Amino acid sequence: MSRGAPARTANSSLLVQVQTARAAAQRTATLPTEVRDAALEAMATALLEQQEAILAANREDLERAAEQVKRGELSAAAYARLKLDAHKLAEMVAGVQQVRRLPDPVGRSLLIRELDEGLVLERRTYPLGVLGVIFESRPDALVQIAALAVKTGNSVLLKGGSEALCSCQALMAALQAGLRQVPDFPRGSLQLLTRREEIKELLQLEGLVDLIIPRGSSSFVRYIMENTRIPVLGHADGLCHLYVDRAADVDMAVRLTLDSKTQYPAACNAIETLLVHAEIAPRFLPLAVQALREKGVELRGDPRCRELVPDLIPATEADWSTEYADLILAIKMVDSLDEAIAHIQQYGSRHTEAIVTEDAVAAQRFLDEVDAAGVFHNASTRFADGFRYGFGAEVGISTQKLPPRGPVGLEGLVTYRYQLRGRGHLVADYTGPQARPFLHRDRLNVTGLA
Template sequence: MSEVVQKAKLAKQAAPKLGLLSTEQKNNALLRMADALVAEAESIIAANAEDLQRGRESGISTSLLDRLALNRQRIEAMADGLRQVVALPDPIGDTLEAFDRPNGLQIRKVRVPLGVIGIIYEARPNVTVDAVGLCLKTGNAVVLRGGSSALHSNKRIVEVLHDSLKSTDVPADALQLIMDPNRASVDEMLKLNGLLDVLIPRGGASLIQNVVKNATVPVIETGAGICHTYIDASAQPDMALKIAINAKVQRPSVCNSMETLLVHRDFAERHLASIAEQFVQQMVELRGDAEAQRLVPTVKAATESDWDTEYNDYILNVRVVEGLDEALAHIRRHGTMHSECIVTENEANAARFLQEVDAAAVYHNASTRFTDGFEFGFGAEIGISTQKLHARGPMGLPALTSSKYCIVGEGQIRG
């Protein structure tokens, strides 16, 4: 029996017991895990240092190293995320609707766990903690398969979490980590119908598409983030600069960072040169269309493929557009339905943008960097769904539930 099947079976066996636990029992386990992470921060950082060293030796990019890196502040933030999940209402058992039928049947629709959730992700070890916290709070067992670049970090984190569960009512087998770094382990997870109830991929476009195209287990797709900011003619220059810089530079390695800046021609004529200068000072490489190059000669020529690239790096596309219609057309063609922003003082244009852009999160005068479960008040998040079925946008606790109908009768039979 392979490691993948063995651990999926253990999770499947633990799921029924986990699903029956009270909110208090689950919260107690989450608090124990949060305390354990902080107490074992140094051992986690030491394991993470091994992954960082291997990453440097293999030549992975600075932005990916940033996604991989852990320090005490980031570990404390992971622990705080668990504590925030504790403070959130437990959706399990909530009544979604209730009604009586003319024949006397009382029908109630309630939230229930999904069962066993498989999560396939790449270089961010904080995803390990976020996923565990959200899954256990909603009564779901979880099978994790992280990227090989974070193997030591994830192993140590899960060891710490497992140890902390021993003194709680949560069965430790409800949390499983696949250690096999070969792609075959991913391929095996995609076909575990009957053991896994749903798969959630988190990572780059190639990982997500592999899961979506090849899985027979149901998938919740978390899409790539080719996010745009459109600066309209009426935008306040200072606000536009702050939002654009934040959307790209605050943390370029994540999916809600901006990859393309669209600028109204009138605004560009007045302000694009000064905005470009600020980006250059932040070590951002600019690639643009002919008009952007005319206004800022240091901008490199963008290729057609650049508009469809999620860089996750200090690279930004710039395009000058004639107005809102052209900006909307560009987003429809190149966006990934993740996060899009308009910076404008024109309320009619803002209303059109909010209504017409088809994305999980659409912003008016705010950075796309806010598309995040923590920022939305969900505590942690399991991912950002760009599909439309079951869940969309940052997925917190309710997104990890299903429902069932409970029907109470008095001996009714169907005639």
């Protein structure tokens, strides 16, 4: 299908929404920074003003979700991600305000190059256009994505999981109420989709939707990728590892293991496998096992780990490739840094990997050789997050190799255009035996450019 002939297979209601979003994106792309920042401030204020309504809606979702968990229709991890409270809502508001304070990524000159006298090339940032974001469980994702879309001048259509419907509707109502307080901000830039059927319809709108961002399980992301020709930015499982090296500080290793696993086990940046060097295992493993069990973690170990801690549940091959998103941890003993890296490369999802060691050479090898979006030394894997990175928020974490990679914030939602300004310049003058030479002179400031 050509770019100039977008699909029209969706129902008329969805088409109207997408076309409205596209018209809004054309306006937000050229809005002054202060208008977009005012919109973000109004959104943050509205979230606080409507806190009680939002939390009441979330309680409705939680009541329904609790029954789904009992019936086995919803995982405990999904239920944990669904829950909102006053503290989490305050964090969401802080995220919106942090996005507002970030430098404007739109309209930046990335390159100004004088090809010849009076012939100037500029590479300048612009919004992507219309985003379709489909996510499971976490209603706070709606606020993060909406804030980033407004800051970058994009329109966004959001589809949350059915388990979060009431929460998403209440959050979207608050955000839209805030935007109405900014007269210059176009209506239709933030929209919520509520029907499952709309996902399939949205995926057919190549030419009207510029990017699809799925947030959920690896099977869900694969389904999206396989059923659309629209570019997709998604990540697979968050199968993360912590490797405790032979030269690790034992106390630090225990603390980092606890934080990486138990601080929020449902997150995609929580560890699922703990790798332990054989030399440090007799000192580290009993302490780590005791601390983890005090936090309620179910532990599964390979035969060598079970020699040290006999009551570990035997780990199977499946455990090395499972994202539990729960208080379950698999432990494997290794004989070298090479073996640890090889295990991570075989089973990891290229999300976030960490090493605990006081050996600077080993640490640098790990950082250089492990292929993941985030590679950490003596730090919890839970730091892999757009807010903690100072991005304000994230639309998702990309584990693909092509950029954007890792937590995708503002810079991942803008593209660029090459703009060329001349004075009647002809390519013919730069070809042939008497070709005029190019200057190709980079300049910081060119008269007449913003």
